[in-house]
Structures are given as C-alpha cells and as structure tokens.
Amino acid sequence: MRIHSVCKRRALGWCACVVLAVGIAGCSDSNSDSSVDDGGETNALQRETAQGAVVGVEEDRQLSFKGVPYAAAPTGERRFALPQPAPRRSQRLAANAFGSPCPQGGGTFGIPSTDEDCLFLNIYTPKADGSYPVMVWIHGGAFVTGSGGANYNPLRLVDKDVVVVTINYRLGAFGFLAHPALTAASEDAGSGDYGLMDQQAALQWVQDNIANFGGDPDNVTVFGESAGGHSVLSQLASPAAAGLFDQAIVESGAYSPGQRTLAQAESQGQQIADALGCRADSDVADCLRDASVEDIVAAQAAFDFIPNTRPQFLPNSIAQAIGSGDFNRVPVLEGTNRDEGELFIAIDELTRDAAFGPDDYRPRIAAALGAPKASAAVDAVAQEYPLADYSDTSHALAAIFTDSTFACNGLAQVGALSVNVNTYAYAFADRGAPSLLPPAPSFPDYGAAHAYEISYVLNTEAAMRERGAGDDQIALSNAMIDYWTSFAKTGDPNPSAGDRPFWETFASNGNYQELVAPEPRRLSSSDFSARHHCDFWQSFGAQ
Known part of the structure; x- marks a missing residue:
C-alpha cells in the first residue's frame, strides 16, 4: 500500500480535484478575441517577440501583456503531439485580454471551455526598464481545470522588481492521454505528458523573448501550486527541461510522487478511447484526433490525470528522479499547508x-485505501x-x-x-x-x-x-x-x-x-x- 495511493481514489471524492484551480482574485477569465492593432507608429508599450510585436497596457504599478501565444493551436494533427511554435504575425497583437482557457468541464474554480486554441501566456513587468529576475507560474487544478488568467494578480511580486509570467497548458485528456496507438506513432515510443511539454514550450518562449520585456532569461524561477507544484517537480525530473529554469518553488505538489507508468496511463487511455468509440478495429490515433472537444471533455470526466513516465521525456517518476539524484539540480523551495x-x-x-458522521468514518477510509471496511489497513488508520x-x-x-x-x-x-x-x-x-x-x-x-x-x-x-x-x-x-x-x-x-x-x-x-x-x-x-x-x-x- 503506497502512501500516495490515497490521492488516486475517486470513490472518496478527495481527489475529484476539479476544485483545485482555486480562484484567487474572485473573478473569471475573459477570453481574448485575438484582436490586433493596425500598425502605425511605435507604441511605448510595444515589445518585440519572435512571432511579432505585442502591445501591452498599464495596470496600476505594472505593465501587462495578456493573451500572448507561445505555441500554435494544438488542433488537428497537433492534438496529442508535441507543441509547435506559434505562427509569425504580420500585425501587432493588442495584448490586452486573456486568451481562452484550455478545454475543460469547469468546476468550483474553473470555467468551462471547448477552445483548443489556448496556449497563451501573460506577462507582468515593472514599468521601469531593467533586467529583472523572472517567475513563471504554473496553475493548479488537478490537471483538469484552471488557467493562468484572471485568478492571479502578481502586482506585489512585480513591486519587488521581478517579471511574472503565468501560463495555460493542455489539461485532462488533451494534455495527458496516453494510448498504445499514440505511442506507436511517436518518435520516443511514448505518449502522454503533452501538458508538461506545453509548460516547457512556454519556458523556452521565455528564454527566447523575455529580455524584451525587462526579464533576465538567465535567472528564471518556475513556481506552482497543487497540480502546478506537481508540474514543477515533474520539470525537475524531466531531462528535456534542463537549462530552462534556475530555481523552483513547489507549493502543495508533493502528492502522487510515483506518478503513473506509461503502461498504466495507456490502460486508462484505452478506456477513454473506448468511451469515444475509438477502438482497435479503427485508426485509433486519427479517431482520437477527430473526436469533438465536447465528447472528449465528457469522456474524461470519469477519470483523473497525472503525468506518466515516458522514454526520454520523463524516464523516471518524481520519486525515482529525486531519490536517485538524477534530476535538474537547482535550488528548491517546497512546502505544504x-x-x-x-x-x-x-x-x-x-x-x-451534510456533514459526515461516525458511521461514515470507516467506509470513507476504506474507499480511500481501496480496501474492505473490515481490513487490517482500515483498522490501522482508524486506530x-x-x-x-x-x-x-x-x-x-x-x-x-x-x-x-x-x-x-x-x-x-x-x-x-x-x-x-x-x-x-x-x-x-x-x-x-x-x-x-x-x-x-x-x-x-x-x-x-x-x-x-x-x-x-x-x-x-x-x-x-x-x-x-x-x-x-x-x-x-x-x-x-x-x-x-x-x-x-x-x-x-x-x-x-x-x-x-x-x-x-x-x-x-x-x-x-x-x-x-x-x-x-x-x-x-x-x-x-x-x-x-x-x-x-x-x-x-x-x-
């Protein structure tokens, strides 16, 4: 019986974690209309990126640049695949509204979305020119809900002379579905972890572009909470993330350090594919990519998601990587509540x-452990x-x-x-x-x-x-x-x-x-x- 297995038991409701996105500012994400300005004179709030110029806005004591694409929309052949670079723009982007959250069913703290064009980031920077340390925030939400949008206001961090970047990444099945058909077609004999790959693409975008926003690409801290904290630990464990950050902050991300093996993730992916009608007698990979967003969001609701081991990208789980010392060695600040x-x-x-009563105690423990109510394991915990x-x-x-x-x-x-x-x-x-x-x-x-x-x-x-x-x-x-x-x-x-x-x-x-x-x-x-x-x-x- 592994300690972290408690978090995997949905029967208890403890990890039906659509609740974990956690609205901090008490407001909802607003969707960008991808508006662009029409050129003209250089704007004092204009910054150059590899994809084209963006124009920000003044917000209180900081400048913000919202809804900036860091990767191409993961649609069609790009669904269940490595993120690709965002296309070059011919016009300046009016970076004044958050981009769409990634597809999700919503929940206590998340809003529903069916828009796969969701790989956006938001930049908050001091008004004065400089070369400031960068903090990249990865939101929580049990890998099924949330975004890097309006739930977070980093003004007081920016006041301390840092640049803050918040990001979206693919969630649920879109971000973490593994399947033998996807594995067979991949270059590294693996599948899943697309949301983690998105995070790395965002960190690479920061390396390539943040200097134009007053940030120092040689001093980047990645930080996150819950699924975001688990993501930070996963990036510590991923060889592909080497060199993308210099410090790491993990808030309440310690759960399920054993993650899932590729085989375990593929088994769940086959169940989701079956629910979508994508079975072995068809081209499963094409079927999964052709399925509607609404159908995938509905099918994934019966499952939970966690990163899985994957050759080259995540060869060892968090626990294995940290325990062996084979991880990206940067200073770490970590804690729990x-x-x-x-x-x-x-x-x-x-x-x-309704409240839970004494008669609920052993059944709830048993459900959490996946054990009979009359078992030594339940006895031990209750005692x-x-x-x-x-x-x-x-x-x-x-x-x-x-x-x-x-x-x-x-x-x-x-x-x-x-x-x-x-x-x-x-x-x-x-x-x-x-x-x-x-x-x-x-x-x-x-x-x-x-x-x-x-x-x-x-x-x-x-x-x-x-x-x-x-x-x-x-x-x-x-x-x-x-x-x-x-x-x-x-x-x-x-x-x-x-x-x-x-x-x-x-x-x-x-x-x-x-x-x-x-x-x-x-x-x-x-x-x-x-x-x-x-x-x-x-x-x-x-x-």
Missing part, C-alpha cells in the same frame, strides 16, 4: 449538503486517528488526507532533495487565512487549507482584506512575498536586508520555516513529522 485536506472534505460536504481526538468525523478525515497525501510525501521530498541541492522547506500554518469558499457544515472556516497560501503571494492586499484578511495576515503575506522574490533573485529566500526571520536550508538542521501570522518561525522536522503522523505513514506505505 497544515490543513490541506479541509478543502476537499468541505467541498464534499457542500456537494452532499492512528481515533475519532475521539477530533471535533468531528470530517476533521478526522481531513487530517488523514492532509498527512497521507501531502505532508508526509513533502517531508520525504525535501529530505531527498536536500542531499543534492539547497532546499528550503515551509509549512504554511495560518489558520486565519482568508477563505475561498463559503462555510461548510463542519467547517465554519477552513484553517490553513489547500491552496489558501496562494493569495498571500499572488493577490493584492486590497483583495485579501476584502476576503477577510487582517493585519496579521497581511504581515505574513508581506514576509512570504519577500521570501519568494528573494529566492527568485538569488536562490536564497532570505532578503539581503536581513529584516525577516532567517530561513535555513533543510540540510542545516532539518528545520521548516513555519509560515504563521504575523511572523514566521522555525519548526523542526521532528515536530512536523509528529504533527502529521509521518512515522505511521512511512511504515504504512512500506507494507
């Missing part, structure tokens, strides 16, 4: 409009997390999910990473974090839940206060922004001014930086492990 699981259990409660220790059943279930899926995998990862690279570990623990969702039956508030740290870095102070942040939350947010941007500038999160609590490397003393309001503090890895029952999960996962 104290109450990750509360978001998932609360959404389940909101969906069923380790006795209901008497929690205010209610839902909080006990949330603790199990937090610890087994995120916290203990994260502890193992930072330990393994720290053997080879400077690694900084954090535990986000502000239980007064502004809420993203309405109260659920067992959760009048969500504590330091999954995704609740994002707004501390990628939102404005005004938006945070509107959601309920107080002065202590703003103080912590300012500290986190200093840490994140200092790390992006130097590979060390400690600001040069030295006016924040010092953050040691994990290898120094095995300490986390506990991100609590108003001021961070140290937390030993032994205390973190005890808090999250990691000795239990380590022994449980080895069974």
